[in-house]
Amino acid sequence: MDGRSASQGNTGRRGGLGLSRTALKLTGFAAGLGAVFAAALALGGAFGPLHDSDASAAGHGAADSGDAPMDGMDGGGHGGVDGVRGLAVSAGGLTLELADRVAAVGRTAPLRFRIVGDDGATVREFDLEHTKRMHLIVVRRDLSGFQHLHPEMAADGTWSVPLRLAAPGTYRVFADFSHDGTPETLATDLQVDGPVSSLPLPPPATVATVDGLRVELAASATAGAATDLSFAVTRDGRPVALADYLGAKGHLVALREGDLAFLHVHPDEDRLRFMAAFPSAGRYRLFLQFKAAGRVHTVAFTQEVS
Numbered sequence: 001m002d003g004r005s006a007s008q009g010n011t012g013r014r015g016g017l018g019l020s021r022t023a024l025k026l027t028g029f030a031a032g033l034g035a036v037f038a039a040a041l042a043l044g045g046a047f048g049p050l051h052d053s054d055a056s057a058a059g060h061g062a063a064d065s066g067d068a069p070m071d072g073m074d075g076g077g078h079g080g081v082d083g084v085r086g087l088a089v090s091a092g093g094l095t096l097e098l099a100d101r102v103a104a105v106g107r108t109a110p111l112r113f114r115i116v117g118d119d120g121a122t123v124r125e126f127d128l129e130h131t132k133r134m135h136l137i138v139v140r141r142d143l144s145g146f147q148h149l150h151p152e153m154a155a156d157g158t159w160s161v162p163l164r165l166a167a168p169g170t171y172r173v174f175a176d177f178s179h180d181g182t183p184e185t186l187a188t189d190l191q192v193d194g195p196v197s198s199l200p201l202p203p204p205a206t207v208a209t210v211d212g213l214r215v216e217l218a219a220s221a222t223a224g225a226a227t228d229l230s231f232a233v234t235r236d237g238r239p240v241a242l243a244d245y246l247g248a249k250g251h252l253v254a255l256r257e258g259d260l261a262f263l264h265v266h267p268d269e270d271r272l273r274f275m276a277a278f279p280s281a282g283r284y285r286l287f288l289q290f291k292a293a294g295r296v297h298t299v300a301f302t303q304e305v306s
């Protein structure tokens with residue numbers, strides 16, 4: 001709780017989201033023109049120019065101008081207005097470098113990586129975010145095999161975590177962290193060789209069960225608008241008491257089908273409730289994690305956004 005408050009003190013505004021986003025778009029755009037160009041060049045044709053400019057301008061512009069109060073929407077990272085991150089291996093002058101881009105199937109082995117600055121130096125200072133300095137999300141490109149890990153950093157800045165990938169395929173590795181007060185989500189691919197049988201995305205649903213728990217999702221997701229995602233956990237029809245997990249009642253990762261864009265999501269401190277802004281219509285996979293009865297449970301939903 002304290003860690004979360006400290007790390008998110010200037011990012012926790014939930015009210016006035018629409019206004020904030022509009023304002024952010026304008027100030028970010030005006031303040032961050034240089035950054036926009038740089039980011040647009042760096043990111044190339046990955047997104048439409050306007051979309052991209054908005055997103056980059058918000059993160060860089062707000063940070064450059066020290067305009068923290070305007071930066072309430074999404075934690076001030078490079079998600080910016082749209083809250084989209086995780087599409088690039090480099091952002092904000094930082095690059096995610098995997099020690100090895102290929103992993104063996106079905107065997108636990110350390111995944112090692114570094115965050116490297118523009119000057120080539122390994123970053124060793126990270127902010128506490130959701131009680132950890134590094135959050136690592138690993139998921140196969142078909143959105144199966146989700147893992148949320150917390151690597152350890154060695155003195156030289158190398159992060160390491162034991163990782164086991166059960167099936168061959170291309171995996172997306174997201175390093176989610178905050179550096180110098182700016183949240184970043186950098187991502188790269190990790191290959192597991194072998195015959196791949198891709199899984200279709202499960203159909204949209206509002207109920208999922210895990211470990212004998214029933215989780216019900218209440219959401220009305222519209223692209224471009226702030227969306228309230230609330231979850232109720234019950235066992236045999238009775239509410240289940242939740243313990244704090246990573247400084248909140250739960251942790252949610254939302255990934256867009258197709259490009260696996262990583263949405264920044266704000267947790268509620270007191271309830272299993274999150275604020276998200278889906279940048280476009282389509283399907284998203286929501287990975288919810290919460291702690292009950294002494295252990296962390298992970299459950300996933302497919303969310304259709306109109």
Ligand SMILES: [Cu+2]
Nearest residue numbers: 132135136149
């Ligand atoms: Cu984490």
